[in-house]
Amino acid sequence: MEKRAMVGAAGLFTDDLILEILSRLPARSLHRFKCVSVPWRDLISDPANRKKLPQTLAGFLYMSISTNRIHHHFASVSGAAALFDPSLPYLHPNKDERITQVDACNGLILYRGSNKSWDDFRFVVCDPATGRWVELPPRPTPAPVNRYSRTAGLAFDPAVSSHFHVIQFEETYSSSMTAVIIYSSRTGAWSRRDCGIAERVGMFCSGKCVFVGGMMYVIGILEQFALVGVDTEGKVWKTINLPRVGPTFGTIGSSQGCLHYAIASVDDNDKILDSEISLWCLKDHDSKELVLKHTASIDKLMSTTGLGYRVVAIHPDCGTVFLVSRRGDTLVAYDMQRQRVGCILNLEKNNIQQFLPYVPLFSEPLAGADGQ
Structure with missing residues (x-):
């Protein structure tokens, strides 16, 4: 009844x-x-x-190279077609320009366009779901001349503001972090802040950035691998030591509003020593300690496919990690809690193996948008 x-x-x-x-x-x-x-x-x-409903992970943006040209692709986790042309041709009407994917954050994508040298480029922030985009003004020249900026991340939280920041890490040619160069969509200008960490910080080669809890994080090297965090004004800095699990190859990501770190043990030849992957989580935004959340075995996955894998991404809504095969032709979702394989995505050959998680954003305007 x-x-x-x-x-x-x-x-x-x-x-x-x-x-x-x-x-x-x-x-x-x-x-x-x-x-x-x-x-x-x-x-x-x-x-x-x-526009009225929250969105979840739609898939991953990634790139491949063939005949000296960069191609843009979208790997859907649901099998549905991409909501947009992943090459976004309206961002680069000059066909000679190379435009590359740099970072993704809460529905916005950061692109770098260049047709000359590595240091002569422009940044563009785009919302692919709405087709709106904004080209950032030229960056200030790094000083002194033996410094350059390679690693950059996008900071955007639609729950806080429609404005965004682009944070670029300045480093020496020996990969020592010296400063951050920050663009604010609110002011429409760049500013520069010296590195606020007393110790010498090396930049890890992956250059992956993650924005969560008002801080931009990147993997750096102090006495060991560590997370380096800086706020959007370049005033607050912190470091968090990463777990020591022998030789490691890991990735960082934002999941359920918290910073996560996923790792698998590897040997000197970049092969998995054992089949255990561990997922760590920052206790809270003010903490400096990562706690172990899940460990999982991928024995069955490896024995079924005969392939090795490395972790490249973390699902934004749950304890699922994404692994790319050593051959680089498949991306596999693996549920850490249930220890089972989810979707298996076929990838284009010769991909760069930088995968940007994409969650559509329909409800917010893009601050400063000058194109659509």
Whole structure:
């Protein structure tokens, strides 16, 4: 009787009221509710409702190289077609310009365009879901001349503001961090801040940046591998030692609003020593300690495919990591908690193996957008 009454009451809800309720749920719960009924599935999947509902991971943007040209691709985790042309031709009308993917943050993508030298380039921030973009003004020249800027990250939190920052790490030719150069969409200008860490900090070759909890993080080298964090004004700096698990190859990412680090042991030939992967999490935004969240074995995955894998990404909504095969032709989702394989994505050959997680953003305007 009670169940029948509940079903009858649910039928009194209008679509607008259901959307209002669903919009307050996290993306992972929202997608589970597609299974409630056909009308709910259609309501949640309707493109007209995307602006009102939270989004989850759609897939990964990545690049490949052939005949000296860069090609842009999208690997969908659901099998659905990309919502946009991943090459975004409107960002580079000059066909001789090379445009590369740099970073992704909460629906926005940072691109670098260049047709000359490595140091002569422009930055563009784009929302591919809406087609809006903004080209950043020229950066200040690094000083002195023996310094340059290679690693850059995008800082954007639509829950806080529609404005964004681009943070570029300045380093010497010996890869010592010296400063950050910061662009603010609020001011429309760049500023420079000296490195606020007393010790000499080396820059790790991967150059992957992650923005979470108001801080931009990158992997650096002090006495050991460590996370280096800086706020969007370049005033607050901190370091967090990474776990010592023998020789390691890991990646950082933002998941469920927290900073995560996933690692697998490797030997000198970059082969997995054992099949255990560990997932670590920063306790809270003010903490300087990573705690172990999950460990998982990928014995079955390796024995089934006969391939080795390395961790390249972390799901933004759950404890799933993504691994790329040593041959570079497949990307595998692996649920750390349940220890089982999810989707297996086929990749283009000769890919650069930099995978940017993409979560569509429909609800926020792009601050300072000058194109659409």
